Amino acid sequence: MSTEPDTTARLLITCPDQPGIVAAVTTFLYHHGVNITELDQHSTDPEGGRFFLRLEFQTPHLDVPRAALERAFREAVASHFEMNWRISYAADKPRMALLVSRHDHALMELLWRWQRGELRVDIPVVISNHPDLREAVERFGVRYEHVAIDAATHAESEARMLALLDGQCDFIVLARYMRILSAEFVARYPQRIINIHHSFLPAFVGADPYQQAYDRGVKLIGATAHYVTRDLDQGPIIDQDTARVSHRHEVPDLRRLGRDLERQVLARAVRWHVEDRVIVNGNKTIVFA
Amino acid sequence: MSTEPDTTARLLITCPDQPGIVAAVTTFLYHHGVNITELDQHSTDPEGGRFFLRLEFQTPHLDVPRAALERAFREAVASHFEMNWRISYAADKPRMALLVSRHDHALMELLWRWQRGELRVDIPVVISNHPDLREAVERFGVRYEHVAIDAATHAESEARMLALLDGQCDFIVLARYMRILSAEFVARYPQRIINIHHSFLPAFVGADPYQQAYDRGVKLIGATAHYVTRDLDQGPIIDQDTARVSHRHEVPDLRRLGRDLERQVLARAVRWHVEDRVIVNGNKTIVFA
Amino acid sequence: MSTEPDTTARLLITCPDQPGIVAAVTTFLYHHGVNITELDQHSTDPEGGRFFLRLEFQTPHLDVPRAALERAFREAVASHFEMNWRISYAADKPRMALLVSRHDHALMELLWRWQRGELRVDIPVVISNHPDLREAVERFGVRYEHVAIDAATHAESEARMLALLDGQCDFIVLARYMRILSAEFVARYPQRIINIHHSFLPAFVGADPYQQAYDRGVKLIGATAHYVTRDLDQGPIIDQDTARVSHRHEVPDLRRLGRDLERQVLARAVRWHVEDRVIVNGNKTIVFA
Amino acid sequence: MSTEPDTTARLLITCPDQPGIVAAVTTFLYHHGVNITELDQHSTDPEGGRFFLRLEFQTPHLDVPRAALERAFREAVASHFEMNWRISYAADKPRMALLVSRHDHALMELLWRWQRGELRVDIPVVISNHPDLREAVERFGVRYEHVAIDAATHAESEARMLALLDGQCDFIVLARYMRILSAEFVARYPQRIINIHHSFLPAFVGADPYQQAYDRGVKLIGATAHYVTRDLDQGPIIDQDTARVSHRHEVPDLRRLGRDLERQVLARAVRWHVEDRVIVNGNKTIVFA
Structure with missing residues (x-):
C-alpha cells in the first residue's frame, strides 16, 4: 500500500x-x-x-x-x-474544496492530515457560512471564504460559492456543513461531493441525529460518509462506523464521542476517494480498500 | 463479577x-x-x-x-x-421460556451456554411454530412443544402457548421467532419478553432486514436485543452490535455474518436480564453491566 | 462471495x-x-x-x-x-480432523457450523486425550477417539494418533488441545495444523494466558489462530481479535469472554483455510479474505 | 456524565x-x-x-x-x-505538562481537545528535545521549551526539565517523547506521568514496535497508555485499543494507522486521569470510566 x-x-x-x-x-x-x-x-x-x-x-x-x-x-x-x-x-493531486459551518473537528482533522502529507490533495479553498473558523484555517496557509447564506439569499449565495469552486476543485467535502445544497448545486458535482452524517444511516436521517439517538436509547452511535445526491442523507455510503454508548451518556456526551467517529470515518472516506478506491454503482459503492 | x-x-x-x-x-x-x-x-x-x-x-x-x-x-x-x-x-434461578421458528442459531447459542453453566436459568419449555428443531432441543433434555400458528388460528394458537407458559416461566426469549405476538400476549409479560432483531435498530425495522441492508448499501450490519412492546421493533433496546461488511457480501453473506452478531448480542442481553442488570425507564434501558 | x-x-x-x-x-x-x-x-x-x-x-x-x-x-x-x-x-471437500482436550467451546463451534453447512469439510475423526466429549461429538455423527497421553507414553500416543490421521485428513485443527505436539508430528502436516491460542500473540505465550493477562492488568484480551510450527506459539498468524475488559473482570470472567473470542477467531481462520484464502510466506500469512 | x-x-x-x-x-x-x-x-x-x-x-x-x-x-x-x-x-484545573519529540500527532490531538474545552486542564509548558514543533505549539498560546538531550548531558538536561516542571505541573504526559526518563525523574512524579506506547503491551516492548509487529505478522496493531514506572513499558496500563491490519500494510501503513490509535487511546487516558477516574493498585489500574 x-x-x-x-x-x-x-x-x-x-x-x-x-x-x-x-x-x-x-x-x-x-x-x-x-x-x-x-x-x-x-x-x-x-x-x-x-x-x-x-x-x-x-x-x-x-x-x-x-x-x-x-x-x-x-x-x-x-x-x-x-x-x-x-x-x-498520483502525481496529479486532486483539488479538494471544503465546506464547513461552525463545528471545526472534521475540518481540522482533514487539514491536519493534509499538512502531515497523509492526504495527497491540493486545497484551493475552504468556504463557510460563518466567519468563525477563518483564523484556524488560514494558519494552515489555506484560503478561507465566508459566504453567508439564508433562506432569502440561498440561490445567490450558492452562485457565489459556485463561482469560487467551478474550475478550481475536483471534489468537495462537506466537513459538517449544516446547510442543504440545492439540487442544481449537487448536479454540478455528481459523485464528487462527500458528506459526513453524524449517525449510522439510514437510522436518524435529518436534523440533530444525536438527540434522536438519545431519545431512542440506542447502545451504539454512528457516523456515515456518503456521496451527496439530491435526496438528503440518501446518497451512496462510502464508510460507516459505530461506537458503544450507555445510559450514562447524555446528548453532549454523544456529540463528543461522535466527533471522534466523524473525524475518522470522514478521513477514511476522503482518503479512499482521493486514491480512486471508490466506484459508485447505482445507490451503492464498491470500495476497493 | x-x-x-x-x-x-x-x-x-x-x-x-x-x-x-x-x-x-x-x-x-x-x-x-x-x-x-x-x-x-x-x-x-x-x-x-x-x-x-x-x-x-x-x-x-x-x-x-x-x-x-x-x-x-x-x-x-x-x-x-x-x-x-x-x-x-441468585439461588432462585429464573425460568426462561424460548420461542423459535426455524433458524436455530440463536436458540442453540443459548442452550449451549445454559448447558455449560454460563446462564443460570431453568428452561421449562421451547415452543416453536415448526416441528423442525425438536430433536436438537430434546438432546439438551429440554421440553419442546410445537404450536402451529397461522392467520386463521392465531388467537387459538396463542392461547395454547400461554397455557404452556403462564405460571411456568418468568421471562420469554424470542430466539428468532418469526411471528408477531398479539398485544394481549405481550401485555402478559411486560418487560419480560426479549427479542433479537437482525438489524441495527431503528434502521431496517420490519421484514428481511438483511435484504434491506443490502439494498441500502450499508458498510456495517447490526443486531439489536430489545424488550418486546406492542409496537413492533420499537421496544427498549438492551444491547446492540455491528460488524463490518463490504460490496463483496451478498445477502446470504450478510445473513451468515449476522447470525454471529445475533448470537452474541442476544446472549449478552439475556445474561444481563438474568443477573438483574437491566432496568426499563420509559422506552429506554439502564444497563448496569 | x-x-x-x-x-x-x-x-x-x-x-x-x-x-x-x-x-x-x-x-x-x-x-x-x-x-x-x-x-x-x-x-x-x-x-x-x-x-x-x-x-x-x-x-x-x-x-x-x-x-x-x-x-x-x-x-x-x-x-x-x-x-x-x-x-x-470446491466440490472436493477437504477433510478436517479435530484434536481437543476438555474445553468444548471451540470444538462445538466448528461442529455446529459444519452441521449448518457453513464449513464445507468432511470430518473423519475427533481425537481427544480425554474421554469427556465423546457423547457431545457422536451426537453430530462424528467419530470420536480417545487417545490418552502422558509424558511416559507421548511417543506411543502420537503414533496412535498418526495412525488415525495419516491418509484420513487434509488438515488438523487444535480446538483447545492442551498437549504439545512433537516436532516430528508437526513436520508431518506443514502449514496444515491450525491452533487457537487464547491470547493476543505474541503477548502471553505459553501456559494460562488469561492468568497472565489478569496479572499484567491489560484492558483487552485476545485470541490468535495460527499455523503450528515446531516453536510453540510462534507460527504464522492467520487471524486475531480482541475484546475489552476492565478491573471488574477476574480470571474466570476473562476465560468466559475469551471463549467467545476463541470461537469466532478460530471459525474464521478455519473458514479461510478451507476456502484456500491463506498463503504462508515465511513466518507470516497472506490472507485473501 | x-x-x-x-x-x-x-x-x-x-x-x-x-x-x-x-x-x-x-x-x-x-x-x-x-x-x-x-x-x-x-x-x-x-x-x-x-x-x-x-x-x-x-x-x-x-x-x-x-x-x-x-x-x-x-x-x-x-x-x-x-x-x-x-x-x-473540578473548578481547580489540574496543570498538565507535555513532553514530545518530533512526532506531533499525539501532542496536536491533546492541544486540539484542550482548545475545544474537552480537556479541563491548564498547560503550563510543552518541553521537547527538538526545536521542530515550536511554532505549532505556540499557535495554541502555549509555552514551548526546547531542552536538547543526549547521553552525555542527560542528567543536566533532566535537571533543566525538572526546573521547568517542578511546582508548575500536576502531571506529565509523554506525547511520543522518545527519550527514556531516569529513575530519579520518574520518582518525582509517581503515578503522575502518562506515556503512550505504540503497541498492544506487553507485546512489542522497546524500540520500533511497528517494525516488530510487521516482522511478527500480527493481524492487529495496538496502542497502550500507561503510567510510567522505572521499568520501561511495564507500568500500570490505563487504556489500550487495537485496529485490524493485513498483509497489505507495510511498516509506514502501520505507523499511519497506529497514529490514529495512539491519539484516541492517549486522549481517553488523559481524560480519565483528569477526571480522577483512575486509581493505581499495585501494577494495575482501576478505571471508573
Whole structure:
C-alpha cells in the first residue's frame, strides 16, 4: 500500500461483465511496460451483471506518453468491452474544496492530515457560512471564504460559492456543513461531493441525529460518509462506523464521542476517494480498500 | 463479577431522585449484616429526575429471614423514598421460556451456554411454530412443544402457548421467532419478553432486514436485543452490535455474518436480564453491566 | 462471495514477482473457457519480491478435463514463472480432523457450523486425550477417539494418533488441545495444523494466558489462530481479535469472554483455510479474505 | 456524565475492604448537604481485599468550607477505615505538562481537545528535545521549551526539565517523547506521568514496535497508555485499543494507522486521569470510566 506516489497510476473500469476482461486489460498493460501493483475486481453477477476493476500500476517504464497510452487503451480494449473508464496519475493531486459551518473537528482533522502529507490533495479553498473558523484555517496557509447564506439569499449565495469552486476543485467535502445544497448545486458535482452524517444511516436521517439517538436509547452511535445526491442523507455510503454508548451518556456526551467517529470515518472516506478506491454503482459503492 | 451465586442477592430500586438515597439504603443493609459487592447508580437528573440503583450483596451473615428483611426494608427505607424495588436471590434461578421458528442459531447459542453453566436459568419449555428443531432441543433434555400458528388460528394458537407458559416461566426469549405476538400476549409479560432483531435498530425495522441492508448499501450490519412492546421493533433496546461488511457480501453473506452478531448480542442481553442488570425507564434501558 | 460451490475452483500461486504474471494466468484461463469471479494479488516488492495470486473461477464451461487443464497450465504458464501453485475444487471437500482436550467451546463451534453447512469439510475423526466429549461429538455423527497421553507414553500416543490421521485428513485443527505436539508430528502436516491460542500473540505465550493477562492488568484480551510450527506459539498468524475488559473482570470472567473470542477467531481462520484464502510466506500469512 | 464542572467535586478512596464503608461515606456526605451524582466501587476481595471508591458530587449546598469538610471527613470517617483518600474540585484545573519529540500527532490531538474545552486542564509548558514543533505549539498560546538531550548531558538536561516542571505541573504526559526518563525523574512524579506506547503491551516492548509487529505478522496493531514506572513499558496500563491490519500494510501503513490509535487511546487516558477516574493498585489500574 505504500507505493512511490510519483510513478503510480490507477485505472478504474466499469463495464458489463463477460469473460476475458482481466486478461485483455492486463495483457494490454503488460505490453506497454507497466507493472501492476494492485488489482481488485468485483462483479455484481458473472452472468449479465456489472463488472468493476481497479488497477494500480507503476509507470517508470511506460513506453508511450499518457495520451497515447489512453488512446491505445480505448481502441484496443475499452471500446470492445463498452467500458466506462479513467486513468488517474498520483502525481496529479486532486483539488479538494471544503465546506464547513461552525463545528471545526472534521475540518481540522482533514487539514491536519493534509499538512502531515497523509492526504495527497491540493486545497484551493475552504468556504463557510460563518466567519468563525477563518483564523484556524488560514494558519494552515489555506484560503478561507465566508459566504453567508439564508433562506432569502440561498440561490445567490450558492452562485457565489459556485463561482469560487467551478474550475478550481475536483471534489468537495462537506466537513459538517449544516446547510442543504440545492439540487442544481449537487448536479454540478455528481459523485464528487462527500458528506459526513453524524449517525449510522439510514437510522436518524435529518436534523440533530444525536438527540434522536438519545431519545431512542440506542447502545451504539454512528457516523456515515456518503456521496451527496439530491435526496438528503440518501446518497451512496462510502464508510460507516459505530461506537458503544450507555445510559450514562447524555446528548453532549454523544456529540463528543461522535466527533471522534466523524473525524475518522470522514478521513477514511476522503482518503479512499482521493486514491480512486471508490466506484459508485447505482445507490451503492464498491470500495476497493 | 465472579461471585458465589448461592449467597448472592440483588436489590433493584427506581424512585424519584433526592439526596440521601444511597446513604439510607447502604446503612440499612449494613445494619442487617449484608456485605455489598457491587453498587451502580444512575440519575436522569439530580434535580427532579428518576434515580436507579442496583446493589449486589452477599447474604451469608444476614441476620433475619428474607421476608423479614424485605418487610423491614419497605418500612424503614422504601416507603419514605417512594421506591419501586425488588430483591432477587441468585439461588432462585429464573425460568426462561424460548420461542423459535426455524433458524436455530440463536436458540442453540443459548442452550449451549445454559448447558455449560454460563446462564443460570431453568428452561421449562421451547415452543416453536415448526416441528423442525425438536430433536436438537430434546438432546439438551429440554421440553419442546410445537404450536402451529397461522392467520386463521392465531388467537387459538396463542392461547395454547400461554397455557404452556403462564405460571411456568418468568421471562420469554424470542430466539428468532418469526411471528408477531398479539398485544394481549405481550401485555402478559411486560418487560419480560426479549427479542433479537437482525438489524441495527431503528434502521431496517420490519421484514428481511438483511435484504434491506443490502439494498441500502450499508458498510456495517447490526443486531439489536430489545424488550418486546406492542409496537413492533420499537421496544427498549438492551444491547446492540455491528460488524463490518463490504460490496463483496451478498445477502446470504450478510445473513451468515449476522447470525454471529445475533448470537452474541442476544446472549449478552439475556445474561444481563438474568443477573438483574437491566432496568426499563420509559422506552429506554439502564444497563448496569 | 456466495458462489455455487460445485463449479467453483481456486488457483493459488506463489512465485518471484515480475511483470506479466496476471496477464499470462488470466489469458490462459480465458482461453480455456473459465470465468474468473475473484482475483486477489499481493507482492512483497514489485522489484525482486515474492508474488502471490489467488483466483476463484467457475468451471461449468471448462473445455478440458481437470488433469489436462493442470498439465496445460504447468507447461504454458507455471514453469515459465517458476510458480508454486495448486488448483483446488470446491466440490472436493477437504477433510478436517479435530484434536481437543476438555474445553468444548471451540470444538462445538466448528461442529455446529459444519452441521449448518457453513464449513464445507468432511470430518473423519475427533481425537481427544480425554474421554469427556465423546457423547457431545457422536451426537453430530462424528467419530470420536480417545487417545490418552502422558509424558511416559507421548511417543506411543502420537503414533496412535498418526495412525488415525495419516491418509484420513487434509488438515488438523487444535480446538483447545492442551498437549504439545512433537516436532516430528508437526513436520508431518506443514502449514496444515491450525491452533487457537487464547491470547493476543505474541503477548502471553505459553501456559494460562488469561492468568497472565489478569496479572499484567491489560484492558483487552485476545485470541490468535495460527499455523503450528515446531516453536510453540510462534507460527504464522492467520487471524486475531480482541475484546475489552476492565478491573471488574477476574480470571474466570476473562476465560468466559475469551471463549467467545476463541470461537469466532478460530471459525474464521478455519473458514479461510478451507476456502484456500491463506498463503504462508515465511513466518507470516497472506490472507485473501 | 455531563455535569456542571464548577460545582463538581470528587472523592477517591482506597482502604482495606470491610462492611459499612459506603454507608459511612454516603451518610457523612448527605449530612453535609452534598448530592452524589456518580458512585463507583470495586473490591479486589470482599474478604480481606482492598476497596476502591469514587464519588462525584455537587457542592452548591455544601454547608461548610472545603477545609472544614475535609477535616470532618478525616475525623469522622477516614481514620476509622484507614483510608487513603483525596477530594478534588473540578473548578481547580489540574496543570498538565507535555513532553514530545518530533512526532506531533499525539501532542496536536491533546492541544486540539484542550482548545475545544474537552480537556479541563491548564498547560503550563510543552518541553521537547527538538526545536521542530515550536511554532505549532505556540499557535495554541502555549509555552514551548526546547531542552536538547543526549547521553552525555542527560542528567543536566533532566535537571533543566525538572526546573521547568517542578511546582508548575500536576502531571506529565509523554506525547511520543522518545527519550527514556531516569529513575530519579520518574520518582518525582509517581503515578503522575502518562506515556503512550505504540503497541498492544506487553507485546512489542522497546524500540520500533511497528517494525516488530510487521516482522511478527500480527493481524492487529495496538496502542497502550500507561503510567510510567522505572521499568520501561511495564507500568500500570490505563487504556489500550487495537485496529485490524493485513498483509497489505507495510511498516509506514502501520505507523499511519497506529497514529490514529495512539491519539484516541492517549486522549481517553488523559481524560480519565483528569477526571480522577483512575486509581493505581499495585501494577494495575482501576478505571471508573
